[in-house]
Amino acid sequence: MNNPYFDNIQKNFGFGFMRLPMIGEDVDIPQTKQMVDTFLENGFNYFDTAHPYINGKSELALKECLTSRYPRDRYILTNKLSPNCFAKQEDIRPMLEQQLEACGVEYFDFYLMHAQNKQRFQQYKEARAYETTLELIQEGKIRHLGISFHDKAEVLDQILTEYPQVEVVQIQFNYVDYEDEKVESRKCYEVCRKHGKPVIVMEPVKGGSLVNLPESAQRIFDRLQGGSNASYAIRFAAGFEGMMMVLSGMSTLKQMRDNVSFMRSFQPLNAQEREAVEKVCAIFRNQELIPCTGCRYCTEVCPQGIPVPELFACLNAKRQSQEADLSSTAGASPRDCLRCGLCEESCPQHLNIRELLVVAAEELNK
Numbered sequence: 001m002n003n004p005y006f007d008n009i010q011k012n013f014g015f016g017f018m019r020l021p022m023i024g025e026d027v028d029i030p031q032t033k034q035m036v037d038t039f040l041e042n043g044f045n046y047f048d049t050a051h052p053y054i055n056g057k058s059e060l061a062l063k064e065c066l067t068s069r070y071p072r073d074r075y076i077l078t079n080k081l082s083p084n085c086f087a088k089q090e091d092i093r094p095m096l097e098q099q100l101e102a103c104g105v106e107y108f109d110f111y112l113m114h115a116q117n118k119q120r121f122q123q124y125k126e127a128r129a130y131e132t133t134l135e136l137i138q139e140g141k142i143r144h145l146g147i148s149f150h151d152k153a154e155v156l157d158q159i160l161t162e163y164p165q166v167e168v169v170q171i172q173f174n175y176v177d178y179e180d181e182k183v184e185s186r187k188c189y190e191v192c193r194k195h196g197k198p199v200i201v202m203e204p205v206k207g208g209s210l211v212n213l214p215e216s217a218q219r220i221f222d223r224l225q226g227g228s229n230a231s232y233a234i235r236f237a238a239g240f241e242g243m244m245m246v247l248s249g250m251s252t253l254k255q256m257r258d259n260v261s262f263m264r265s266f267q268p269l270n271a272q273e274r275e276a277v278e279k280v281c282a283i284f285r286n287q288e289l290i291p292c293t294g295c296r297y298c299t300e301v302c303p304q305g306i307p308v309p310e311l312f313a314c315l316n317a318k319r320q321s322q323e324a325d326l327s328s329t330a331g332a333s334p335r336d337c338l339r340c341g342l343c344e345e346s347c348p349q350h351l352n353i354r355e356l357l358v359v360a361a362e363e364l365n366k
Contacts, residue, residue, distance in 0.1 A: 003244060003245075005168075005198040005244050006076075006109075006144065006198075006244070008045070008073070008076060009045065009046055009076055009244070009245070010043055010044060010045045010046075011043055011044050011045075011046075011263065011264075011266070012238055012243060012244065012245055012246060012263070012266060013044055013046070013234070013238070013245070013246055013248070013259065013260070013263040013266070014044070014046035014047065014048055014078075014200070014245045014246065014247040014248070015035070015036070015039050015044065015046065015047050015048070015247075015248070015250065015256075016048045016049075016202070016247040016248060016249035016250075017047060017048060017049040017053060017054075017058045017059075017061065017062050017249075018048075018049075018050070018053045018054070018058065018249040018295070019249035019250070019251045019294070020032050020054060020058065020061060020251060021035075021251050021252055021253075022054075022251075026057070027054065027057050027058075027060075027061040029061065029064055029065060031252070031253055032061055032065045033064075033065045033069070034253050035065075035250060035253050035256045036065045036066050036069075038253065038256050038257060038260060039256060039260065040070065040074060040075070042260040042264050043264065044260065044263075045074060045075045045076050046075075046076045046078070046245055046247075047062065047066060047075055047076065047077050047078065048078045048247055049062050049077075049078070049079055049080075049103070050079060050080040050082055050114060051079070051080070051082055051085055051095070051098075051099055051102070052082050052084065052085070052297075052300055055300075056102075059079070059099060059102035059103050060102055062077075062103055062104075063102065063103050063104035067103055067104040067105055068104055072105065072106075076109045076110070077103065077105060077108055077109050077110075078108065078109060078110035078111070078112060078146075079099050079103065079108045079110075079111055079112075080111065080112040080113070080114035080148060081095065081096070081111065081112070081113055081114055081124075081129060081133070082114040082115070083114060083115060083120050083123060083124075084300070084301075086127060086129070087127070088127050089127045089128045089129070089132055091127075092127065092129060092132045092133075093132070093136070096111075096136060096141060096142075100141070106141075107140055107141050107142060107143060108141070108142050108143070109143045109144060110142075110143065110144045110145075110146050110167075110168060111133055111136070111142040111144070111145060111146070112146040112147055112148045112168075112170060113129060113130065113133070113145075113146070113147045113148070114148050115148055115149075115150055115297070115348060116147045116148065116149045116150070116151065116155075116156075116159060117149075117150050117151035117155060118151055118152075118155045119345070121155065121158075121159055130145070130163050130165070130166075133145050134165055144167045144168065145165055145166055145167055146166060146167055146168035146169065146170060146200070147159065147166055147168075147169055147170065148169075148170035148171075148200075148202065149169060149170065149171050149188065150172065150348035150349075150350075152184055152187075153184050153187035153188045153190070153191045156169070156171075156188050156191045156192075157191045157194075157195075160191065160192075160195040160197065161195075164195070166197065167197070167198075168197060168198050168199070168200055168244060169188075169192045169197045169198075169199055169200070170199075170200035170201075170202055170247075171185065171188045171189065171192070171199060171200075171201065171202070172185060172201075172202055172203045172348065173185045173188075173189060173199070173201045173202070173203070173204065173237050173240075174201075174203060174204050174205065174206050174210060174233055174236070174237060175210070175233065175236045175237075175277050175278075175280075175281050176206055176209070176210065176281055176284050176285065176291075177203075177206065177291075178281075180291075182349065182350045183349070183350075189240065189242075192242065193241075193242055198242060198243075198244035199240075199242050199243050199244060200244055200245045200246075200247065201237045201238070201243060201245065201246040201247060202247050203293050204233050204234045204236075204237040204238075204246050204247070204248065205229075205230050205233045205234065205248070206233075206291065206293055207292065207293025207294040207295065208293075208294065209284075209289070209291070209293070210229060210230070210233040210284075211228075211229045211230050211233070212229075213229055213280065213283075213284065214283055214284065214287055214320055215320075216283050217279075217280040217283040217284060220276050220279050220280050220283075221276060221280065223276075224272065224273060224276055226273070227262055228258050228262075230248075230255070230258060230259060231258070231259075231262045232269065232273060232276070232277055232280075234246055234248060234259065234262075234263065235262065235263075235266070235267070235268060235269050235273075236269055236274075236277055238263070238266060238268070239268030239269055246263075287319065287320065288319060289316045289319060289320070290312045290315060290316055290351065290356060291349050291351070292308070292309055292312040292313070292316075292349060292351065293348070293349060294309040294313070295309075295348060296309060297346040297347060297348065298342075298343035298344075298346055298347055298353060299343075300346070301342040301343060301345075301346050302342065302343055303338060303340065303342070304332070304336045304337065304338060305332060306332050306333075306334065306336055306337060306357070307332055308343060308353060308357070311334055311357070311360045311364070312356065312360065314360075314364055315356075315359070315360045315363055315364060318363060318364065319363075333361065334357035334358070334360045334361040334364075335361050337354060337357045339354050341354065
C-alpha cells in the first residue's frame with residue numbers, strides 16, 4: 001500500500017530510533033539489527049532519528065544496523081535540526097553534513113525543524129533555519145521540509161501560516177492527550193488539516209504509559225480478547241484521516257513483532273474497541289500520574305544529571321500501588337535540583353518538573 005502523500009513510503013507505521021534496546025550505556029546492536037530486518041521484511045520502510053537521541057548514539061546505530069546493510073531505495077529516513085545543535089545560521093550546514101555522515105547517507109528524505117514551540121520558533125527564525133533548509137532541498141541534501149511540534153495549536157497555526165513550504169507536521173497524538181489542555185492533540189491535528197498538511201504521529205503510546213496500564217484499565221482491554229495494549233493505542237492514532245505515519249520507539253524485538261503484526265494489514269478501531277479506549281482513557285486520567293514520556297530531553301540539559309524520567313516512573317508506580325524500582329535512580333536525588341529551570345524549558349509535556357521533584361523526594365522517601 002503506497003502512501004497517498006509521498007512516493008516510496010510503504011504503509012503508515014514508522015520505526016523511531018529514540019528508545020532502542022540497550023546494554024548498559026550502549027545500543028544493543030545485534031537486537032537492533034534483528035528489529036530493522038523484521039521491520040523491512042514486513043513491508044515497512046520509514047525510519048526516524050535525531051542527533052541528540054541516546055546521547056548521539058541513535059544516528060550511529062542507524063548507520064550500523066540499516067544504512068550500511070541495505071540499499072538507499074529500501075528505506076525512507078527522517079532526521080531533525082535540533083535546537084541545541086545550532087546557535088546561528090552558519091552552524092546549520094555543518095550540522096547537516098555531520099548528520100549525513102553519522103547516518104551514512106547522502107540525503108535525508110525528511111528534515112524536521114525539531115521540537116518547535118513559541119520560544120524555539122523564534123530561535124529558528126533568527127537563524128533562518130527554515131530558509132536554509134529550503135536551500136538544502138534545492139541542493140539535493142534534503143527532499144522534504146517538516147516540523148515536529150510541542151505547543152499550543154495557535155502557535156502551530158502561526159508557523160504554518162508564516163512557512164507554507166512546510167510539507168509535513170509531526171505532533172504528539174494519543175487517546176489520553178487527545179483532549180488534554182496542555183498538549184492539545186486534537187486542536188493541533190485540526191490545524192494540520194486546516195493547512196492541508198499530512199501528519200506524523202509521535203508518542204502514540206505516550207512513552208509506554210499506555211502499555212503499562214492500571215489494573216482496572218487493563219481489565220477493560222482484556223475483555224476484548226484481542227490485541228495488545230499498544231495495538232489499541234497505535235491503531236487509535238492511525239485511524240484518523242490525514243495520518244501519514246505513526247511512529248513507535250520500540251525497544252525490544254518482541255515489541256517490534258507485536259507492532260508489525262497488527263499494522264501489516266492496518267484496520268482502524270471498531271466501535272467496541274473505541275468504547276473500550278474511552279473507558280481506559282477515563283481511568284488513566286483519574287490516576288493522577290505524571291505524564292512523563294521518558295523522552296529524556298530534560299536529562300540532556302540537567303547540570304546535576306538527575307534521572308528525572310526514572311524518578312517519575314518510580315513515583316507513578318507507587319501511586320498505582322506497584323513496586324517502585326529505585327535502582328535506576330542510584331547516585332542521584334531529587335534534592336540535588338538547582339531549580340535552574342532548564343529541564344522545564346526542554347520538556348515537551350510542559351511539566352512543572354522542579355515542583356514535581358519536590359513531591360518525588362517526599363513521597364519516595366516515605
